Amino acid sequence: MQIKDFLVDRSLKELTEHRTLVLPxxxxxxxxxxxxxxxxxxxxxxxxxxxxxxxxxxxxxxxxxxxxxxxxxxxxxxxxxxxxxxxxxxxxxxxxxxxxxxxxxxxxxxxxxxxxxxxxxxxxxxxxxxxxxxxxxxxxxxxxxxxxxxxxxxxxxxxxxxxxxxxxxxxxxINGIKLEYEQTEMVKSHRIKQMLSWIHIHYAEKILLDDIAKAGQLSRSECCRYFKRILKKTPMNYVTDYRIQKSLILLQQTESSVTDVAYQVGFNSTSYFIDLFQKSMHMTPLAYKKYKKKNPSGG
CATH class of the missing domain: 2.60.120.280 (Regulatory protein AraC)
Known part of the structure; x- marks a missing residue:
């Protein structure tokens, strides 16, 4: 079985059920x-x-x-x-x-x-x-x-x-690793999931850095450090990338225009959406839409 699209909830927890008919x-x-x-x-x-x-x-x-x-x-x-x-x-x-x-x-x-x-x-x-x-x-x-x-x-x-x-x-x-339990690591994991969850709920709205930082109970600078250290990108770049990801599904719907999709995923400018989409996907949203229409099961 090939999972081609990961279904995740608002904290990035995968929703795919990992089990056979009998075993978990x-x-x-x-x-x-x-x-x-x-x-x-x-x-x-x-x-x-x-x-x-x-x-x-x-x-x-x-x-x-x-x-x-x-x-x-x-x-x-x-x-x-x-x-x-x-x-x-x-x-x-x-x-x-x-x-x-x-x-x-x-x-x-x-x-x-x-x-x-x-x-x-x-x-x-x-x-x-x-x-x-x-x-x-x-x-x-x-x-x-x-x-x-x-x-x-x-x-x-x-x-x-x-x-x-x-x-x-x-x-x-039996490989001999000595186990450690650090409270700070547990807190760090919890906070990044809190911030990701907030973004995934509000991605279609106007998002400010202050909003993301507040969700993780961090300062703006600490919020940026968390994202760069863990996700290798800034919080706002993550928001953009997530919006592009969400647009991929919407663009495959026949009735959705590029402009409709742009606004549905949180962009307030169609031209800005097209520019960012092309940089990310190496094709325009319209080209992607046409490609998926011809190749609905393609990778």
Missing amino acids: IACYETKINQNLNGYIPLHWHDELQFVLVVKGEAIFQINEDKLEVREGEGLFINSGCLHGAEDHNESGCVYICLNVAPHFMLSHELNTTFVNPYIEATNLPYLHLSAKGFWEINILEAIVKINQLIQQKPSFYEIDISIQLTLIWKNLI
Whole structure:
């Protein structure tokens, strides 16, 4: 299954339900440039995520860090962490994405001791699985096996998936990382989500920097530092990019004109919207509208 458009709520929490018919997991192959935006926009979810790049290479962002993940390598992304990805060097990157509800990693009796401390740790937003250590190789091989089990559905495959998940988690926690719990990191994560949530509610209105800062209970300067450190852009640039993202869906509606869309997503000038859209998407809104009409299922 290829998810081409990420449905998120106002705080960027992903709304896609990550589960098969029976199990609270989802496993699918994703080709990054087939997403609606041409990349995987920043989002977060409660599920733990495991990634294995099977073709090309990608730049993943997790919270404020960016790293390159090449073919054969993988990634663990912890619950609640902002993350996104873009294709690197036009490689046509494809990766297996495994999302698992934290409570399903191990039996209920073991969660308190062996799962919850790792989810709550503030120094473990992600782990780069470089396939150099035996524990990393074991995790990556288990991701492949789970993907095969879900596709082929042999007898008792649900039990086999549970076994592979236990293997993944055991190998992850034996790598020896010393867990830390910093209140300041927890507050920082909460504040950026508050500000993003406010933007996603009010993006169609006039937005000032003061409004965004107030939503995060920060000064203007601190607000800007948060966005530049975590999202690598200014608050107002983020607002513009989000408005462009929202316009992509509206432009695919036959009855919507470019001017209508511009005002619906918060621009008070059609020409300004066209200019910013072209810089972001490398085509005009009208060209994009015509392209999507001819290629409704295209990436």
